[in-house]
Amino acid sequence: MIRGHAGEPTHVLVVATLGAERRRRRRGRSARRASAEPAPTAVAVGRATLIDARPLVNGSAAELKGADFEAEAVAGLAVINSVLQRQRIASADPNAHGIAPSQALVIRVGIGAGEEVASGRWSSAVEVTIGGGRRKREAILSPQERLAAVLSGRDVILACEELALRARADINAGRWREAALQLESALTAAIAELASWAGQGDIDERIELLVSAAGSTTDAAQTALIGGLSAEQIAALEQSLERLEAALRARTAIAR
Numbered sequence: 001m002i003r004g005h006a007g008e009p010t011h012v013l014v015v016a017t018l019g020a021e022r023r024r025r026r027r028g029r030s031a032r033r034a035s036a037e038p039a040p041t042a043v044a045v046g047r048a049t050l051i052d053a054r055p056l057v058n059g060s061a062a063e064l065k066g067a068d069f070e071a072e073a074v075a076g077l078a079v080i081n082s083v084l085q086r087q088r089i090a091s092a093d094p095n096a097h098g099i100a101p102s103q104a105l106v107i108r109v110g111i112g113a114g115e116e117v118a119s120g121r122w123s124s125a126v127e128v129t130i131g132g133g134r135r136k137r138e139a140i141l142s143p144q145e146r147l148a149a150v151l152s153g154r155d156v157i158l159a160c161e162e163l164a165l166r167a168r169a170d171i172n173a174g175r176w177r178e179a180a181l182q183l184e185s186a187l188t189a190a191i192a193e194l195a196s197w198a199g200q201g202d203i204d205e206r207i208e209l210l211v212s213a214a215g216s217t218t219d220a221a222q223t224a225l226i227g228g229l230s231a232e233q234i235a236a237l238e239q240s241l242e243r244l245e246a247a248l249r250a251r252t253a254i255a256r
Helices: 070-089 116-119 137-151 161-171 174-197 203-224 231-253
Strands: 007-017 044-052 108-111 124-127
Touching: 044 070, 044 116, 044 231, 070 108, 116 124, 124 231, 161 174, 161 231, 174 231, 203 231
Parallel strands: none
Antiparallel strands: 007 044, 108 124
16 A cells, blocks of 8 residues: 555555566575576566556546546556655665666556456556657667767766766656755766866857756755755756756767
8 A cells, every 4th residue: 555645545556476486596506507508587577556546436448538548657657666766765775776668568557446456457458658659760779879889988978977867767756855966966077077078069058057057956955955845946956957968968979
């Protein structure tokens, strides 16, 4: 049971493992000889069923008509990721992470009776693809080209890039306090690291924008240490991160 404000139930999360059973570890042996031509290992599949705690008005398939299925799927995935984020902290596991839409084998939105949805079934449902629009070939190849450049030593990964990604994950999840603290570090690192490309393209102008954004971000980070952020601070954080992401894209374009 997931509870919200004042302990009011918001969702029920049911997690199940389907398919192959996980191989048990043998005591006293950390390794064993592998076959020269091993057969593919069967893998288990996890299924998470998120159930809205609020009952439908009449519980019929007609209630699916006119629904924004992608919005429902995005909202549901956000709740599941919030649970995974809490699990990561509770278990102190830095390698645990959320689920991206592209990592899901299938995403379904539907309705059903209590016993149905509790076992991963439904009365009526649709399969949803989040962000299903076809991407341009250039957008698909760009990360591959960047990775090839990094692996060959023609480009480098900056510390601020990792910090910016963490800030983006926090903002996307609505973790505003964490985003403010993360973004403050990301901007500090970016201003220092991008100086190596000063005088190239419009990097100088972008660094100036980051310097101007650093002040409001620092204020938001100080506020985050003691409580929540205001709507104005949240908007400023989003704008600052967009400036940082734009500066990093510009730097990558120069490095090619």
